[in-house]
């Protein structure tokens with residue numbers, strides 16, 4: 285046991301367990317903008333277990349994507365990870381850095397925040413892969429889909445032959461924003477073998493006639509087919525962890541279901557772990573083993589799907605659950621959570637439960653920031669809410685107008701956008 289966790293307040297979920305592929309501890313990511321410091325991710329902790337799908341859900345602007353980018357070290361300026369640990373299980377990597385004073389190693393886990401950036405980059409593809417909402421912007425339109433997948437295969441092949449050396453230099457356009465520092469892949473870059481593998485992968489993700497489609501350009505693919513191609517590309521490196529950020533949001537409902545099924549199959553066949561980001565609790569219910577609910581940059585409730593859905597503690601989670609369309613009664617009125625997502629500008633954030641101003645059960649006690657309380661240890665269920673420890677008593681409710689005008693219509697697209705001057709550092 286290293287001293288890596290002797291960092292003051294106890295991380296809610298402790299040291300990484302052997303079955304955790306990823307253990308995130310107190311991760312914070314900030315954007316330092318002219319409007320001030322934006323607390324996009326605030327002390328987030330969770331574990332990703334072997335062979336599971338972990339859902340991350342929350343309204344727009346709750347920090348889901350920035351959390352994903354933080355995991356793969358792709359936060360761009362003016363953003364920066366300001367605190368926390370990202371423990372990744374990799375026995376070889378752990379062995380390589382054991383005894384290195386600058387790198388935190390714990391058993392088979394390595395804190396990726398402490399390894400050299402070159403090593404972190406080298407893990408994208410073979411260890412982590414990311415798929416995004418919009419496959420169109422992630423493919424280079426002037427290179428065939430096959431070549432772009434073959435390039436990802438090549439990257440992986442070279443990485444195997446030459447661990448942690450030049451692989452990032454040659455990473456291609458395929459995953460666009462993600463495999464950043466690429467040269468333009470071309471025929472001379474992609475061997476026949478890797479093209480064959482690309483055909484193979486396209487077949488595996490359910491693209492008909494892969495031998496022909498491999499030579500087509502991204503523009504010739506439908507949105508659903510391109511999303512499949514993107515998944516094929518993400519699989520090229522045979523990653524342990526697949527991070528899927530709203531992978532179906534841009535697709536129509538039938539195609540959405542197909543892509544989600546595909547992800548589920550892939551997960552089961554390969555025993556990989558998936559972080560599935562969505563704003564749709566219905567998708568979470570279909571897909572996930574465990575769930576993290578995010579609000580205003582924080583994980584406000586997390587645990588096994590059953591426990592979080594059945595013994596819901598946080599009124600925010602309850603609100604999200606209340607807004608799932610009922611498949612049996614699609615005409616039923618949904619109840620959106622009223623009010624807006626809060627500003628994440630540091631100077632504007634009160635030191636209280638961030639949901640209190642929208643919460644139907646806000647009490648005096650909510651004016652202090654609630655730590656994460658255990659709801660059900662066996663279900664790994666915790667909530668940052670005073671209701672984890674006590675029953676709601678209407679007698680304790682804050683006056684209706686406590687936070688000013690209540691009952692504004694929910695508008696998930698604005699809210700966090702409102703920013704003013706006067707941000708200050710930590």
Ligand SMILES: Nc1ncnc2c1ncn2[C@@H]1O[C@H](COP(=O)(O)OP(=O)(O)OP(=O)(O)O)[C@@H](O)[C@H]1O
Pocket residue numbers: 315317322323324342343344345346347348349350351361362363563628700701
């Ligand atoms: N480049 C940036 N500069 C400044 N602020 C940013 C930047 N990127 C993200 N943010 C802020 O970080 C916060 C979290 O954004 P994030 O994209 O993670 O939300 P999300 O939960 O993924 O939302 P959505 O469901 O809309 O994708 C938002 O307040 C956003 O404005």
Ligand code: NI
Pocket residue numbers: 348349350529
């Ligand atoms: Ni997002």
